[in-house]
Amino acid sequence: MEGMLKPGSLKDKTIVITGGGTGLGRSIGKYCLELGANLVITSRKKEVIDKTAADLMQETGGQVLAIPADVRKYEEIENVLKQADQRFGQIHAVLNNAAGNFISPTERLSHRAFDIIVDIVLKGTYYTTLAAGKNWINKKQGGTFLNIVTTYAWTGSGYVVPSACSKAGVLALTRSLAQEWAKYGIRSNAIAPGPFPTEGAWSRLLPGDLVKKFDPAERVPLKRVGEHQELANLAAYLLSDYSAYVNGEVITIDGGEWLRSGGEFSHLEAIPDDVWDMIEKNRK
Ligand code: HXC
Numbered sequence: 001m002e003g004m005l006k007p008g009s010l011k012d013k014t015i016v017i018t019g020g021g022t023g024l025g026r027s028i029g030k031y032c033l034e035l036g037a038n039l040v041i042t043s044r045k046k047e048v049i050d051k052t053a054a055d056l057m058q059e060t061g062g063q064v065l066a067i068p069a070d071v072r073k074y075e076e077i078e079n080v081l082k083q084a085d086q087r088f089g090q091i092h093a094v095l096n097n098a099a100g101n102f103i104s105p106t107e108r109l110s111h112r113a114f115d116i117i118v119d120i121v122l123k124g125t126y127y128t129t130l131a132a133g134k135n136w137i138n139k140k141q142g143g144t145f146l147n148i149v150t151t152y153a154w155t156g157s158g159y160v161v162p163s164a165c166s167k168a169g170v171l172a173l174t175r176s177l178a179q180e181w182a183k184y185g186i187r188s189n190a191i192a193p194g195p196f197p198t199e200g201a202w203s204r205l206l207p208g209d210l211v212k213k214f215d216p217a218e219r220v221p222l223k224r225v226g227e228h229q230e231l232a233n234l235a236a237y238l239l240s241d242y243s244a245y246v247n248g249e250v251i252t253i254d255g256g257e258w259l260r261s262g263g264e265f266s267h268l269e270a271i272p273d274d275v276w277d278m279i280e281k282n283r284k
């Protein structure tokens, strides 16, 4: 639950975080500031990012620039990057974190509902990546992308199909550019978090009484959800130069959740000790 990297690990690095005003983006941003980074946060709601910027500057003493933008609008992303360059001189890393999601049987979705998730998650990520990558390549400087996906990017999942399709695309983007843009000194990695409580995710994925019926911790072999600092530690490492040789990787941080859903006999944890005693006695 403590910060992992040594003080100054991100000193003078400028990091752009999409969706940086709330939830996991905010927590990762706060830790980056504590490690000496300058932060640029962006999302649609100006009042939210303005308040986060003011709070984080007060809490950490770091510099935060808040610029409203919709990641679905390429010109708005270009404007964020331009202003970030003007203010801090150079951008070193981009955290593609903005997302939209909801649960629904797929056959109940309108095509517009599918579009809206793909547009935010996949298009928003490749717009931001394209704009930042072109900027770095033109200026002959390197950079680091870190993309937040989730484990159903590779397992798929019912009831969140637009998000699963989009996150799978983001993972393909991560691995593809790790190969293509390494020659420009640009690294691309991803993190696949399991359940980390945030207002944004919980309100949309466990609305109403669902939160009482489906405790996300129950699905996790470690029997708990993640702590934001645990994720922030991993993210800060992947954004820092300590991970300079990590490229094209997706690191899962989910307490073993996704493997558990595939382990054919893992449900045997429901068998109590006295039954195991009996099985052992019979065997002997
Ligand atoms: C079905 C829905 C819907 C829902 C909206 N729509 N909500 N369909 N179920 N719950 C449909 C609408 O009817 C409409 O289609 C279309 O989607 C657009 O809806 P709007 O309300 O106009 O969109 P907008 O106001 O832009 O809101 C976007 C949003 C919203 C994605 C729907 O939830 C949002 O702003 N989310 C941002 C933050 C977020 O989602 N955070 C959670 C990330 S958690 P029609 O046809 O009616 O026009 C996450 C976790 C992953 O990703 C892994 C967890 C383990």
Ligand code: NAP
Pocket: 018, 019, 020, 021, 022, 023, 024, 025, 042, 043, 044, 045, 046, 048, 069, 070, 071, 072, 096, 097, 098, 099, 100, 120, 124, 148, 149, 150, 192, 193, 194, 195, 196, 197, 198, 199, 200, 201
């Ligand atoms: P969150 O607080 O709702 O974060 C989503 C952010 O994206 C919000 O700040 C939102 O701000 C921004 N956003 C949405 N649409 C946008 C748009 N069109 N343009 C710009 N910004 C936009 O939820 P979270 O849980 O922290 O999620 C953060 C990331 O973690 C997401 O990529 C999510 O898929 C991933 N994730 C979360 C969990 C979890 O358990 N929490 C698990 C796996 C993966 P505005 O509304 O102001 O635009």
